[in-house]
Amino acid sequence: MAASPWEDGSYHTRIWKYPKKSNKSTTCFHMATKHWVADALSILAESLLPVPHELNELDWKASLSTHKDRLAEHLMAMANQANGGVLVFGIDNHGMPSGVAQAQVEQIVGTLSNLGREAVEPPLALDHAVITYSATPILLVRVPESTVKPVHRRGKSIEETWVRSGGTTRKASRQETGALMMNSAPARWEELRASPLLQLSDVKEVLDLRAIAQLLERPLPEDDDSLVHWLMDSRADAPLLMALQRTAKHQVETFLRQQG
Helix, strand or coil: CCCCCCCCCCCCCCCCECCCCCCCCCECCCCCCCHHHHHHHHHHHHHHCCCCCCECCEEEECCCCCCHHHHHHHHHHHHHCCCCEEEEECECCCCCECCCCHHHHHHHHHHHHHHHHHCEECCCCCEEEEEEECCEEEEEEEECCCCCCCCEECCCCCCCEEEEECCEEEECCHHHHHHHHHCCCCCCHHHCCCCCCCCHHHHHHHCCHHHHHHHHCCCCCCCHHHHHHHHHCCCCCHHHHHHHHHHHHHHHHHHHHHHC
């Protein structure tokens, strides 16, 4: 059996420069001093030895998939887990290095950045680095943990969310979605937008009340007066109030932006 190129445990990072095709610079963006790169390399080494295996924090990709819905699911899953995760391009399904070219890097970064902005809610700001690992250029794309959870498919219910489990990406269960809501960070005062008072009809529009009721396994009030008491009753239990507050944050912000 041939020795793995990773067995010596050696790697180094540096600025990777592709050959110039013209008088136009084609240097690929990379900063080896980014603080997350060292952590990503440590996780990568852990996933490749002694037997190659993918981890929740890291996913190998030989190349960019044409299935954008699946790529968005990977982004959501990484952003929903503690400390986020890293997609590694240039390593095949067997954990062997295949490398990346400059054109691939530009396509991958552009596609994932667009999906992070347009396909998921709340939007994600990705980072990336091209490094050499065992003399092979590979691309690391960092997906940061989102403070507002669950990160879900844009324009869909919060139940349209994904998580990492056993080194794979799968749809979150109802219980997992509820747990993500409970672990979502509340809005800080300086992040809040000033706005006019909302009418009850506006509140019903920006809060996904039906999804929240389903997750908490509680019926929604049948009339508006009961709904007001359901929302405002200070004696309501903490999980309900936290779910309402944390689930709605990004939806409320979207509504207020639309109001100008």
